[in-house]
Amino acid sequence: MTQSPAVRVTGPAGAVRAGERAARTLVSEFARRNDAKAGLLVGATPESAVLAAAIEALLPGDRLTVVPAEGASAAALRAHVTAQGRWVADRVRVVDTLAEADAAAVVVAAEPFTGTAEEARTAVDGLAKYLAEGGVLSVAAPLFRTEGAGAELDRQGVLHGVRTDLVLRNSPPVRVHHLRFTAAPAALAASLSPAYRPSSVPLTRGMHIDSNGVAAAGITLGLAALARAARPTSKLWLLPALAAGPVAAFFRDPERDVPEDPSAVVASADGQVLSVQRLHDERFGDGEWLRIAVFLSVLDVHVNRSPVAGKVVDYFVADGGFVNAMKPDAEHNVAAYTVLDTDHGTVVVAQRTGLIARRIVQRAPVGALLARGERFGLIRFGSRTDVYLPADAAEPLVGPGDKVVGGSTVIARWS
Numbered sequence: 001m002t003q004s005p006a007v008r009v010t011g012p013a014g015a016v017r018a019g020e021r022a023a024r025t026l027v028s029e030f031a032r033r034n035d036a037k038a039g040l041l042v043g044a045t046p047e048s049a050v051l052a053a054a055i056e057a058l059l060p061g062d063r064l065t066v067v068p069a070e071g072a073s074a075a076a077l078r079a080h081v082t083a084q085g086r087w088v089a090d091r092v093r094v095v096d097t098l099a100e101a102d103a104a105a106v107v108v109a110a111e112p113f114t115g116t117a118e119e120a121r122t123a124v125d126g127l128a129k130y131l132a133e134g135g136v137l138s139v140a141a142p143l144f145r146t147e148g149a150g151a152e153l154d155r156q157g158v159l160h161g162v163r164t165d166l167v168l169r170n171s172p173p174v175r176v177h178h179l180r181f182t183a184a185p186a187a188l189a190a191s192l193s194p195a196y197r198p199s200s201v202p203l204t205r206g207m208h209i210d211s212n213g214v215a216a217a218g219i220t221l222g223l224a225a226l227a228r229a230a231r232p233t234s235k236l237w238l239l240p241a242l243a244a245g246p247v248a249a250f251f252r253d254p255e256r257d258v259p260e261d262p263s264a265v266v267a268s269a270d271g272q273v274l275s276v277q278r279l280h281d282e283r284f285g286d287g288e289w290l291r292i293a294v295f296l297s298v299l300d301v302h303v304n305r306s307p308v309a310g311k312v313v314d315y316f317v318a319d320g321g322f323v324n325a326m327k328p329d330a331e332h333n334v335a336a337y338t339v340l341d342t343d344h345g346t347v348v349v350a351q352r353t354g355l356i357a358r359r360i361v362q363r364a365p366v367g368a369l370l371a372r373g374e375r376f377g378l379i380r381f382g383s384r385t386d387v388y389l390p391a392d393a394a395e396p397l398v399g400p401g402d403k404v405v406g407g408s409t410v411i412a413r414w415s
Contacts, residue, residue: 016112016142021198022170023049027057028196029136029162029178030106032371035191036061040104040130043069043111046080050110055081055088064092065101069110103132112140112174113149120149124156124179134184136162143173153177162368166211167198184369186311186341190262194374199363200253200303210303210378212361213251220244251378253303256407258373265394265412266373267404268307268349269385271296273411274326276396281388284339284348288391292411294404295326295384303378305407306370307387308347310340315366325354325384333384336360336377340370344414345390349376354383373407387411 018026027050030039036059044051044066054064066081068074077094084092095101107127113120120141127137141150143166153175157164162178176198200208224241227234259266271294278288296302317336323329335352351360364376379385394412398404404411 016114016172016174018048018050018111018140018174019170020049020053022112022140022167022174022176023053024196025165025167025176025198026050026108026110026138026140027053027106028165029138030054030108031057032193032195033105033191034059034193037105038062038102038132039064040067040101040107041065042067042098042101042107042109042127044077045069045072045110046076048110050108051080054108055084055092058088058091062091065104066092066094067098067101068094068096098126098130101130103130103135105132105135107131107135107137109137109139112142113153114142116148117152120152121156124152128179128181131181133182134180134188135182137179137181138176139179140167140174140176143168143175150175161365163195163363163365165198168211169198180367183367184311186313186369187343189309189311189369189371190343192309192369192371192374194258194305194371197363197375200375206255208253208255209248210251210253212378212380213248213253216251217244217248220247250298250302250380252301253375254301256305256373256405258371258407259410261410261413263414264372264410265307265347265387265389265414266305267294267406267409267411268387269294269296269302269304269379269404269406270300271385271404273398273400273402273404274384275400276398278391283337284388285346289348290389290391290394290396290412291386292389292396292398293331293384293386296379301406302380302383303375303406304349304351304385306340306364306372306374306376307349307411308340308342308344309372310342310347310370312338312364312366312368312370313341314339315362315364317360320353322353322355325352330354330384331386334360336362338362338364338376344393347390348386348388350386350388351377351379352384352386353379 160179165176199211220240224237227237274293340347359380362377
């Protein structure tokens with residue numbers, strides 16, 4: 001037997017497949033949880049990259065239930081799982097139909113959705129029934145289809161999305177939606193590792209580049225090619241060609257070792273501490289706040305990371321000017337505020353523009369859970385990042401002039 005057509009998750013055989021990068025993205029919500037949890041993978045085959053990624057993500061206390069794809073053999077899947085060894089076989093159960101599965105913390109559709117919007121809606125509704133309270137459903141659809149399943153998943157993402165990841169290195173490119181239909185407790189964030197993000201493109205084991213950098217470097221190289229084609233005898237093309245390296249370097253995104261100490265608050269960005277002060281800000285609630293402001297020069301890494309583990313409960317942008325970020329008046333610059341609910345109270349991260357920086361990227365929508373040190377955005381071309389902590393719950397460990405490293409340097413400790 002195979003799964004019911006009511007919850008069919010794939011289109012015609014071979015139409016769209018999830019490659020290795022898309023597979024890692026689909027199982028990222030399962031892989032990042034460090035507590036014992038149950039996962040459900042629907043629509044798998046023995047050759048599925050998503051099945052391989054899910055097995056690789058298993059921890060000792062985990063349980064994974066696998067439902068075969070339409071037309072696939074459950075017996076072949078069981079044989080494949082058994083061949084992985086006893087450790088895997090003890091944690092992975094293959095069932096004949098979805099009806100035999102239990103509720104899971106993470107449900108993953110093994111292959112991208114295709115077909116009509118109605119079929120996608122039916123599939124999402126059918127799979128959502130198997131989500132435990134606060135669980136996540138991860139599904140994908142081809143990027144370049146503006147109608148049908150892709151459009152329906154975009155709509156579902158607006159209504160229920162945790163986040164959406166764009167995977168260009170897939171054939172065809174896909175958009176992966178992580179959907180949560182019931183609220184997850186903020187405390188769950190403490191058990192999470194930073195999520196795998198396809199927007200952080202690996203160059204080496206320790207160095208990545210943000211996808212914005214890939215695009216910017218591509219544009220400069222494209223301008224160089226156009227300049228050379230238009231004026232082959234001129235050396236003008238060398239200007240954009242030589243600029244591609246520095247432009248890409250600005251968007252570098254190195255891997256960081258995040259402290260495991262649960263009492264640690266880490267820097268949200270690389271740079272120099274401008275100030276550490278206590279103040280009141282009624283926008284975030286009553287009481288006194290400890291604000292640690294860090295200036296990012298154009299030479300610093302500009303990817304921002306969450307200073308604590310928490311749940312995004314609010315996000316807003318405040319209008320303002322574009323004063324030099326090193327000056328006190330920069331606190332009135334245009335800024336994006338990400339408000340987190342944590343076990344120790346409210347924490348706020350402000351991404352501030354500067355004299356040159358005019359573009360803020362924030363990738364953590366309201367409802368998302370962030371692990372300590374997890375990437376959540378960036379600011380382009382120098383600026384400032386402020387972290388607001390409840391003053392009565394945190395003790396600062398840095399002072400003005402100190403250099404800090406985002407995701408690694410402990411800037412404060414919960415008291």
